[in-house]
Amino acid sequence: MNKIDNLFQTKGNDILSIYFTAGFPNLDDTTAILQQLQDSGADMVEVGIPFSDPMADGVVIQESSHHALQNGMNLDILFEQLEKIKANITMPIILMGYLNPVFKYGMEKFCKRCISAGVSGVIIPDLPIELYIKDYATIFAKSNLFYIPLVTPQTPDQRIEMLGRESKGFVYMVSTASITGSRPNLENSSDYFLRVRKILPDTPLLIGFGIQDASSFNTASKYANGGIIGTAFIKAVKEVSDQVDYKHALCQKADDFIKNIRGN
Amino acid sequence: MTAHYLKISSGKTKNTHKMEESIYNIDKDGFYGDFGGAFIPEMLQPNVDELLESYLRIMDESDFKKELRMLLTDFAGRPSPLYFAPRLSAHYKSKIFLKREDLNHTGSHKINNALGQILLAERLGKKRIIAETGAGQHGVATATVCALKGLECIVYMGATDVERQAPNVARMRMLGAKVVPVTSGNKTLKDATNEAIRDWISNPADTHYIIGSVVGPHPYPDLVARFQSIISEEMLEQLTEKIGRPYPDAIIACVGGGSNAAGAFYHYINNPNVKLFGAEGAGKGADTPETAATMAVGSIGILHGSKILLMQDKYGQITEPYSISAGLDYPGVGPMHSHLHATGRVTYLPITDTEALDAALELTRLEGIIPALESSHALAVLNKIKLTPEMNVVINLSGRGDKDMDTYTSYFGFDNE
Numbered sequence: 185m186n187k188i189d190n191l192f193q194t195k196g197n198d199i200l201s202i203y204f205t206a207g208f209p210n211l212d213d214t215t216a217i218l219q220q221l222q223d224s225g226a227d228m229v230e231v232g233i234p235f236s237d238p239m240a241d242g243v244v245i246q247e248s249s250h251h252a253l254q255n256g257m258n259l260d261i262l263f264e265q266l267e268k269i270k271a272n273i274t275m276p277i278i279l280m281g282y283l284n285p286v287f288k289y290g291m292e293k294f295c296k297r298c299i300s301a302g303v304s305g306v307i308i309p310d311l312p313i314e315l316y317i318k319d320y321a322t323i324f325a326k327s328n329l330f331y332i333p334l335v336t337p338q339t340p341d342q343r344i345e346m347l348g349r350e351s352k353g354f355v356y357m358v359s360t361a362s363i364t365g366s367r368p369n370l371e372n373s374s375d376y377f378l379r380v381r382k383i384l385p386d387t388p389l390l391i392g393f394g395i396q397d398a399s400s401f402n403t404a405s406k407y408a409n410g411g412i413i414g415t416a417f418i419k420a421v422k423e424v425s426d427q428v429d430y431k432h433a434l435c436q437k438a439d440d441f442i443k444n445i446r447g448n
Numbered sequence: 449m450t451a452h453y454l455k456i457s458s459g460k461t462k463n464t465h466k467m468e469e470s471i472y473n474i475d476k477d478g479f480y481g482d483f484g485g486a487f488i489p490e491m492l493q494p495n496v497d498e499l500l501e502s503y504l505r506i507m508d509e510s511d512f513k514k515e516l517r518m519l520l521t522d523f524a525g526r527p528s529p530l531y532f533a534p535r536l537s538a539h540y541k542s543k544i545f546l547k548r549e550d551l552n553h554t555g556s557h558k559i560n561n562a563l564g565q566i567l568l569a570e571r572l573g574k575k576r577i578i579a580e581t582g583a584g585q586h587g588v589a590t591a592t593v594c595a596l597k598g599l600e601c602i603v604y605m606g607a608t609d610v611e612r613q614a615p616n617v618a619r620m621r622m623l624g625a626k627v628v629p630v631t632s633g634n635k636t637l638k639d640a641t642n643e644a645i646r647d648w649i650s651n652p653a654d655t656h657y658i659i660g661s662v663v664g665p666h667p668y669p670d671l672v673a674r675f676q677s678i679i680s681e682e683m684l685e686q687l688t689e690k691i692g693r694p695y696p697d698a699i700i701a702c703v704g705g706g707s708n709a710a711g712a713f714y715h716y717i718n719n720p721n722v723k724l725f726g727a728e729g730a731g732k733g734a735d736t737p738e739t740a741a742t743m744a745v746g747s748i749g750i751l752h753g754s755k756i757l758l759m760q761d762k763y764g765q766i767t768e769p770y771s772i773s774a775g776l777d778y779p780g781v782g783p784m785h786s787h788l789h790a791t792g793r794v795t796y797l798p799i800t801d802t803e804a805l806d807a808a809l810e811l812t813r814l815e816g817i818i819p820a821l822e823s824s825h826a827l828a829v830l831n832k833i834k835l836t837p838e839m840n841v842v843i844n845l846s847g848r849g850d851k852d853m854d855t856y857t858s859y860f861g862f863d864n865e
Contacts (some may be wrong), residue, residue, distance in 0.1 A: 221639045237638065237751060238767040240489045246632060258763040284486055284750045288764030309489040309752065314477070334490040338652050343493070358491060361652045 187304045187329055188353040191227060191249035192388040192409065197202040199410025200401065200445060201228040201390060202417050203280065206232070206265075207257025208415050211423060213434060214262065215269040217421070218225040222275050224442035230307065230412065231266075233259065233281025242365025248422070252383045259289050259297075266301035273302060277443050278332065282309040295327045305330035305353050313350055321350075333360050337376040344383045347373040354388035355380070357408060359395075365415040370403040377407035398447045417441055471717055472673060472710075473785045476644075478666020479755075484783035486665035495657075495686035497512045498572065500667050506571050507564075507674065508592055518528065522679065523596070524553045526560075527530040529677075530686035530842070535814040536842050540815075540836035541670050545687075545696070546845045547679060549708065550819065554589045556847030557708045558660060559674060560645060562589035564675035568627035569656035576600045576655040580644040582609055582637035582704065583775035583822065585847055586615025586660030591625035606636035615732050615852050619863040621694075623712045633721070634768040637704075637778045656684040659703025665753030669710075669782050676711025683842060684715055691784045698833070700722040701844040703796065704776040706785040726785065727825040729776030730798035732767075741798035742781045743789050750810060757786040772801035772855065773821040793838035803828040805859050808849065820847030821855060 193198065202221050207215050208412070214231065221229055233251035234257050264275065276412055277308075279298060279368050286294050286308060298306065306329060323440050330353035337360060346353055357380055360368040370391070380389060392405040392412035404411030420441045424433045474655060478484045488496055506512055520526040529548045537544045542822040549557040569577060577594050579601070581587030587603040594601035603620055610617050620627050633639035635837050641663075641823040648657045662669040662676075684694040695716055701709035703726040726743075728734075749758035751766060759767040759779040769779040774863035781789075788794040799807075807827035812818045823846045835841065849856065857863050 221749045237642050239642050239683065239752070240491060250632075253765060260763075282750075284766070285764035287750055288762070289746075306720060309491075312486065312488060312490070312493065315485060315487065318477075324460070329743075333729075336493075338492050338494040339490060340494075347490075361491065362650045363646045366650070387744065445834070 186328055189401040191276055192354065195227065197409055198405045199227045199390060200225070200442070201230060201351070201410065202226045202248065202410040202442075203230040203232055203414030204417055204421065205234055205245065205252050205413060206262045207252035208418070209251065209258060209424070211255040211261070212265070214265045216239055216431055217438055218273055218277070220443065222273060224439045225446060226275065227410070228276045228443055229276065230278045231437045233260070233262065233279055233285055235285055235391065237281040238282060240432070241361050242274040243414060244365050244418050246303045248418050259285060263297045263301045266435050268304065270302040276304040277302060277381050278305040278307060283308050283311045292323055295329050297320070298329055298434070301325045301330065303330050305437060306438060307332045307334070311332060313347055317350060332356055335380060337361060337373060341379070341383055344380055348384040348387045352410070354390055355384060356412070357389055357391045359391050359393045362393055364393055365393050367396065370394060370400055374407060382429040397416045398445050401445050414443065451459060452644050471714055473610030473664070474670055476668070480783045480787035482757050483757075483790075484666055484669060484749065485755050486753055487750045487755065488665045490651070491652070492645070492665070492753075493606040495648060498663050499671075501803045502572065503568060503667055503671050503824060506568055508516050512567055512571065516564060516567055520560065522550070524559045525551065526678065526684040527651060527686070528552055530683060530690065530740055531566050531813050532690065533853050534826040536811065538823065539814060540830050541837050543840045544668040544830070545690070545840065546817070547683060547712065547842055548818070549679065549846045550823065554585070554772035555850060556585040556589070556820065557679060557711060558586040559592065560678055560711065561660065561672050561675040561707060562593045562658060563585070564655070565671070566593035566599070567660040569599070569658070570597060571657060572718050574654060574656035576602070576651065577658055578602045578604070578635065578644050578647050578655055578825065579658045579660060580604050580640040582606070582640070582777055583658060583773065583820070584609065584613040584620065585775060585820070587625070587627070588616050588619050588659070590621070590658050592622035592723065594625060595623045603627050604640040604648065604830050606640045606645070607631050608635040609637065609640070612855070613774055613851055614854075616833040632757050636769070636774065638769070640765065645752065645855075646755070661707040662710045662784055662809060663705040663739070663752055663754060663756070663780065669784055670755065670834065672707050673710040673714060676707050677709035679708070679716035679844065682717040683712070687840070695719050696840040696842045697721070698725060698784050698839065698841045699844065700725045700727065700826045700829045700841065702727045702776065702822045702846060703781055703782070703785055704729065704778050704822065706782040708844050710782065712842070712844040713794065724794040726796040727799045727829050728796055729773050729825060730800045731771045732797035738770040739798070740777050741823035742779065742794040744798045746780070748786075756780045756784050773804065775820070775822040775827065776825060797829055797832050799828045803831070805856070808856065809860060818849035819845055820849050821852045823847055
């Protein structure tokens with residue numbers, strides 16, 4: 185069974201997923217952050233594949249991507265890092281990134297390496313579901329890799345229904361019309377969250393964009409199966425960039441972050 | 449005179465669009481062969497769908513056609529002349545005509561598209577207009593049509609370009625636009641486009657994004673090409689009057705994203721008697737890292753919502769382009785040009801900074817016309833192709849050189865004379 189399905193079947197609520205950019209703050213931090221997030225109680229992670237032109241991201245993720253690329257991160261290195269730590273990671277790993285690096289790598293090769301690196305799902309924001317179905321759905325099906333779709337407050341009901349039907353794992357509810365790193369009041373989107381829940385009563389839903397602390401995470405858990413935090417986490421680990429005992433400080437920071445969100 | 453797109457009737461939904469009637473043969477998903485499509489995040493889907501479902505219908509409405517026609521004539525000064533350049537012709541021993549888009553209001557072909565899109569935005573009920581700009585020509589055109597219609601205007605411009613095209617920044621501000629310098633990446637056109645897309649994601653309901661070139665997700669490349677098709681439509685009549693037949697032997701245009709070329713080639717794309725040439729910004733040379741010659745060094749990829757030829761590294765990271773001309777300083781070319789390159793219908797030639805600068809001075813001294821740096825790349829093609837005395841060649845002079853005077857002055861040393 186795909187680890188994502190397993191997660192939502194065994195733990196239905198308060199699912200905490202953390203997004204971070206691979207290769208940031210330093211090239212080899214990816215594995216340490218993964219291990220710490222799991223140990224601290226994150227349920228799932230989204231590892232960001234850095235791209236030179238992240239058009240749906242705010243300044244924080246833009247800068248982390250830029251630094252990661254300067255650090256030398258690329259898909260080959262990322263897969264090697266993931267393979268190295270695969271045996272220790274039981275939570276689902278999702279790769280999230282823009283289409284061009286994946287397209288250039290080759291979708292078939294990308295999916296193959298995802299599976300051998302223990303990746304369970306992929307989020308490619310600029311690959312619309314129609315083009316996914318047309319060009320890539322069969323490759324994904326062969327590898328039991330999930331394509332996770334996004335819905336937004338502007339997505340029409342019929343399209344929400346179709347996105348739920350054509351995808352696997354969960355549906356990513358973008359909280360407001362914005363790029364990453366915005367700070368909306370999630371309660372203002374409650375009608376939209378309830379509408380999506382009504383259209384997709386049996387599909388796991390996670391809310392992302394605008395969750396940054398325990399309070400906003402609790403709101404997300406009220407209207408969905410949990411939430412995804414990216415920008416706030418990246419801001420936190422960015423702060424430790426120049427500490428003396430760097431690795432320890434990094435792990436401590438990640439641990440504090442998760443405990444703070446969980447409220448303990 | 450009736451524009452090609454004005455003859456097209458359209459249905460109200462995606463599926464009933466008569467896209468086969470577009471001269472560039474786009475399929476129902478917006479692909480030109482292997483290139484094009486709409487590779488957009490879900491956040492942009494409603495915006496793009498709204499445009500897709502309405503653009504052909506609106507462009508076919510009689511009051512739209514009437515108003516656009518009036519504005520193109522009375523506001524922008526169309527038709528732009530087709531000028532026989534006698535001394536340039538004598539120099540190259542051929543018959544060379546200049547399509548004078550530089551004489552349009554605001555100084556380039558960009559006004560054709562800006563006028564069309566502002567009328568479209570108005571009919572879609574949009575109150576806020578955003579645009580990206582490189583050389584500032586599209587920014588000025590957009591700021592102009594926003595002033596004309598009293599709409600809010602925000603122009604994203606790379607910080608590098610804000611500096612090297614200062615006169616255009618001042619013009620935009622005088623016209624009431626807010627110019628936002630973009631500091632990410634190389635601080636040029638690509639980065640300005642990223643920022644405009646981010647704005648559109650954050651303001652999906654009240655904002656129309658006036659893309660300035662034949663790039664971006666479908667239907668933008670088609671939309672912009674149709675608004676620019678007026679260039680070749682006028683050429684049909686003007687050539688008939690001047691040479692007794694509606695087509696020349698060759699057309700030359702510069703290509704950044706490719707909008708002036710799309711307009712100049714439009715009505716000739718299916719005429720095998722017409723050779724078509726595109727001039728790319730080669731910067732310091734297509735064989736150097738400092739270049740924007742996408743056709744020469746690019747490969748297929750996805751940027752800004754469309755599958756195109758792109759300058760990228762082996763991991764699909766976009767390579768920073770370089771050209772002295774801010775309007776050609778873009779790491780991709782629109783999907784129709786990517787396709788026309790693949791089929792071989794159009795020959796694309798890399799033109800270096802120096803070749804363009806020399807061609808600019810040559811035209812100025814031979815004909816008394818100071819061309820934009822972008823258009824100078826097209827002029828430089830005259831040195832690269834075989835010309836004969838019988839040939840009729842049209843060069844699309846896409847813009848005037850006022851905005852480039854600083855560059856010309858320092859390169860030619862006019863300040864030391």
